[in-house]
Every structure is written in C-alpha cells, then in structure tokens.
Amino acid sequence: MNIKTASEKTGLTKKAIKYYENEGLITPLKKCENNYREYSNDDIIKLNLIGALRALDITIVDIKDVVMGRKSLPETLIDTVKKIDESITYLGKSKLIITSLIEKNLTDYRASGEQIRRLRETLELSRDDKKEFISNTLLRIFPGKFGQLFVSIYAPFLSVTIYNDEKKKIWLRLVDFLDSVDEVVYKNTFLVEQINNSDNDNLDELKKALDTQYKYILDYDENTKDNIMINRQIELARSLKESEELKQKFNKGLEDLKQFMKVVGPIQKGFEEYLCILNEDYKKYKDNEIKMLANVNKTVKDKLGFTAN
Template sequence: MKISEVKALTGLTKKALNYYEENGLIKPSVLEENGYRNYSDKDVEVLTQIATLRRFGLSVKEIKEALKSPEALLNVMAEYTKKLTKQINEMEKCKTVLSSCVNDLKSDNTDIKKVTEDMNILSKALEMNQKEREGFMIVEIERIFPGIYGKVLSFCFKSFLTEPMDSREKENAWMDLVKVLDNIPKLNIPKELMDSVDTDEKEWKTIQNRIEENLKNDNYANKAYNIKNTITFDISEEEQRQFELFCTYIKPEGNIEIIGKTLEAVDKSLSVLSSKYRKRKESHLKFQKKFQKKFKEEYFDKEPSRPLTIVHKETMSFVGIHYTKFINKKDFPKFIREFNNIAEEISNVVNRGRIYGFAGVDSLGKDIVPDSIFSFVFAVQVSNIEKVPHDMISFVLPQHEYLFYKHIGDMKNYQKSFDEVFMYKLEEKNYEMDILPSFQIFPSDIRDNDENLEVEMYFPVSKTKKYK
C-alpha cells in the first residue's frame, strides 16, 4: 500500500509515518525499483492503533509498551475509559445544572437567587471545558508530529496557539499550517537530543519555560529604544550554556535555512490562528522601524570621537591561548593578566608589555583554531615560532592593511569604540572589511577599573575591487 493511501486511511502525516518507522513500531518493505515504501495491512492496523492511542495522550514510549501484548493494550483502554467516564460525568453535571436553570425560569415562582447560583456553577464548569478546547491546537501539534519535531514545534508555538478553532477561516489556516509543517525538509538533529525527548522531561520543561518567559518579556509595544544596551553582547554563564546547547542543535548544515523557510511559511497561518501573534508581529514591525531610525541618528550620522586611519602591518607571528567559551568584556583584564603570567615561558616575545586579543580567529582555519561556538585568543607577538608551550597555539598573520582606531577610557566604554569603528564609512575611502582576524592590543598590566585605559584596535581591510 502506498504512503498516500496509508495517510488517507489513518489520518497520520508523512512525518509521523517516518517517525514510527524509525522507532520500530512499523516495518514497511522497500521497493527495489524506486525505493518507495510499501505498507502491509498489518502496518496499517498498527498505525490505526497508534493514531488512536496518541489521541489518548500517550507518548511514543508508552505506546510501544501498550502494543507489546493484548493485556497491555487492555490496561491502556481501561484507563482511558475511566478518563472518558469522568469527562462524561462532568458534562452530565453541566447538563443537569442547565436543565435546572431552564425549569426554574419556566416556573411561576422563579427563585432568581437559586438560578444565579446555578448559573455561577455552570459558568465555572463551562469555563474549565472552554480552556480545554482552547488548548486543542497545541495538543494536536504534539500528537500529529510525534517525537522531537513535535516538541520543538510545541515550544515555538505554545504561546500563540492558545485560541479555540472557532471559525472556518481558522480551520483552513490550521490545515494549511499542518500541510506546511508536514512537508518541510527533515532537520539534522543530533542523536543526544533525539534520545532526550522521552527521558529528560525536566530539561525540556526548563527550555520551554525559558522560551515562554522570553516571549513574555519581549514586549515590543513598551520596549525602550536603548541602542547601546541592544548591541552590547555580555551574557551570563547559564545563558552561555544554553546558547551553546542551542547552537549544537541548529549547527548541522542546512538546519538554519530550513528553520528560516519554515518560519516564513507558517507566518500567514499563525496570523489567522492567533491574535496574540498578530499583535506581536505588528508591534515588532513598528519597533524595528523606530529602532532603525534611532540607530541611524545615533551612529551613522555621527562622526567618530577620534580619527580612524588605514595602516599597513608586516607579517606577524603569535603564540597564545585559545578560549572556547564566551568572555565578557568586563572580564578581559583578568584574563589578560592571567595570560601575561603564563607568557613568561614563551621565548622570543617582541614586546612583553603588549598582549594581543583576537576576534574572528576562525578565519585562520580549523587546523590552527579548533571548531567551537565561541573563540577568543590572547597572545603575544614573537620574532619567530620555535617551541610552543603545552596547551597553546601558534599562528602567523600575513602582511595586510588594517583600519586603526585607539580606544581611550574604561572597559565600560570599550564597546562604544567598537561601534564607532563599525559605523565608519569605509566605502568612502574605497575600502571594505576583509576576512582575516581583527585584533586589539592591551597593556599587559591592565587593571579592572582603569579609567585611562588605552587599547589599539585593528580591523583587516582591502581596497574595493573597482579601485584595485
């Protein structure tokens, strides 16, 4: 039986069929001539059972257990019967209360106080039931897209898919949403993440709560247009851990493109299904417009506080330490001092009073700098590379031209100097930024709260092609 026929018979999505096959719940044969799946009657029987059990709210792990024997399936059915009976009893109570209200209102001696009390009971019961209906879409997302895919979708959309599906327009938008999500290319998900879906519920709950909290705080309607705070990148150790985890999940080739296209494709459906999504989208667009205007006024339309020049540097050799964790700028002095103490064992140092800090070091190549989410290198320049101390790296920068700027002030204003460099209109000088690492030169005796700190900044540039 073809996959299209199985989908029609079971109501399952293509991704759900693939997922259940990957998890060993079904074993369709593969046709040699074209590689297509051929589903047996037994496969369809099992899939029908799975589809029903998923509606009971069972996880794939629980379904595997339920399908092991008729006795296990009986226990699941019996448990769900209890749940249904409870729901039926609750609705019967609602019906009884509603009938009582109707009868009291028909009576010649209507007791309004009693009717009001009954209506209050009925209102609370119906409100509870209404909340269940409002959660329908997000529950369906996890049911029809089992496993990691449904989990990720649930995390992304949970804050938005909260409304009842109470119009034909929403029903059509819902069907379009499911169709899009079922046909996007498969994400390349790391095995450790796949394994954690059914086992590490606590971690998943933590991530979900953080996403919901971020969305709650991301109020564009009331957000302040503080440019400096927006472009300053300092993060805590916990934020670093979560960011590294996130990058590990999306880093495999093709994932970012797939995620981007998916978000574009679901935008129209979400705009119909969620008033909250619509309002947030509108607020975001307004915020972006105002932000861009203020960004231009505060940076592009201002001249740097000190002159920038183009300088030439001859070939330079370096020995240093590569850090694969994020380092906040306020912590640079501590790391520089620690490195300066270690640098005593490095021979042929050109100037021991100068410590080089590198950014963009990944452009040196993975044979020199290992692949990592974060890359910070503190180094000293050496006359030639001889013996490299243990746990250090060495590399050579070829002769090149650099955009030079000097920061004078404390570390709090260090970011401002960076911003002034990047706002500099290079194209007016017929230059463009290049792919070599940029670097800064710090004094080796740097202090934490030095208000007269001087840091030299160098950013690699090349003549634009039309002027070469």
C-alpha cells in the first residue's frame, strides 16, 4: 500500500510517517520502477504502535528500542512512569515556589532571580543538608558562642522530613523568614557576653544540660509530679527571699534578659512556629513544656503562695 493508504489506516500524517521512516522506526520497501514506498501490514502495525506511544509522550529513542527489539514494551512503560513521576515532583516543587513568590507580591525583579534560585536549591536539599542549612543560618544570625548554644537548643529537632506539599510550603516560608533576618548585634548584653566569653568546657556543660532538659521535657508526663523542676523553683524562690543582694542581681539579670528578648524574641517566635509544623517531636516538646510549667507554677504556689513566674 502507498503512503496515502498508510496514513488513512493509521491516522498519522504523511509528514509524520516520513519522519518515523527517517528515524529508522520503519523500513518500507521501495518500488524499483518509480521509487515509491510500499507499506506492509507489519509497517502499519508498527506505525499504530508508534502513534499510540507518542500520544503517551514516550520518546522516539525509547520507541525505537521497542521496535528494534532492544527493550520490551513493559520495561519502556515502567521507565516512562518513573520519568513522569519525576516530572510531577519537579513541577510540583516549581508550583510551590511560584505560589510562594506570588504570595510575597514581589515588585523588584532584580532581587527575584537570587531568591528563586535559593528557594529551589533549599527545597532539593536532603534531610541532613536541611539540618545543616538551618544550623548555619542560625549561626549567621547569632554569631559567636551564643549562636552555638542557640543552635544546641534546637539541634535535636532540626532533622525535618518534608513529605507533603503543605510541609514543603512551610519549609519555603521558613527559608524565606531566616533569609530575611539580619545578623543580631549584641549591645551591652551581660548574658551574651558571659556566654561568648566562656571557655569551651563551660559551653559543653551548658550544651549537655540543654540535652538533658530536652529529653526530660519530651518524655514529660503531666500526671507525674515534677519534683526536679519544683524543687529548683522552690530553692530559687527561697534564695531570693533570703538574700537582698542575690535578689538585686537576679532582677538586673531579668531586665537584661528582657531587653535582649526584645531583639531575639520575635526571631525565636517566628522560627519556632515553623519548626512546630515541620517537626512533630518539637511540637510535642513545646506542648509538654507548657504542661510542665503549669504544673510547676501550681505546685510552687500551693507551697509558697506565689508562682514561679
């Protein structure tokens, strides 16, 4: 049969049939007398298969492997599904980034390129790389040994697993939030000076104490009386009551801390809101912390007549 008949039988255009022939997918016979192509039934079967596979966006290279017998049709279909899944994942991430940028209502295109690149890169990071990214960013925001201690507070919860679009969206917001925070400049802050001037041994002891505290709070049971925390609060309250000098130092430290928290507080609050969504253990930790402090306050008030606050 001629190319016109082949076109009618397959629904393919003459141009498409000639293209597939040039690609080596079919090899019709040529008549000696006029050099016209003669298409066999086998060519029609191949053309129908080629047309169907092209409609599924399977590449010419993959189709040729099937037609030439280098690869089975099931293998090709399985490989195509994998490629489609990868494309869906890639497009999904692109959609999230674009949505994030639309929400920000960017007007300065000059700053957009760097921001888009950074969002894409951080979204592709592995679980460990995400943890390292957060740690390094916090160290940029809070320089010195204080920053190291600050990271230690959250270190057990920085391994975030992002398994759905909602968490990916929150991750992008966290990245955007951290990027927007400038390096904190410590001004006459006694607490930070003490930490930054401490030696490594003292810093390690503080980190160990934080590690013990996080484990304690994470496993906290509100039905069990919190004797450790209660005893600490009672001891502190009695010490302050008995020593005017200690009370003055304590109040000075509180004022110093309040001033410092005016700067650090909003950063910490924003960061923790995102971390609670990205890490279920951290959400549990914060919930337990609230329950524990409520229990401590109630018990201390019952014993001393005023709360730990």
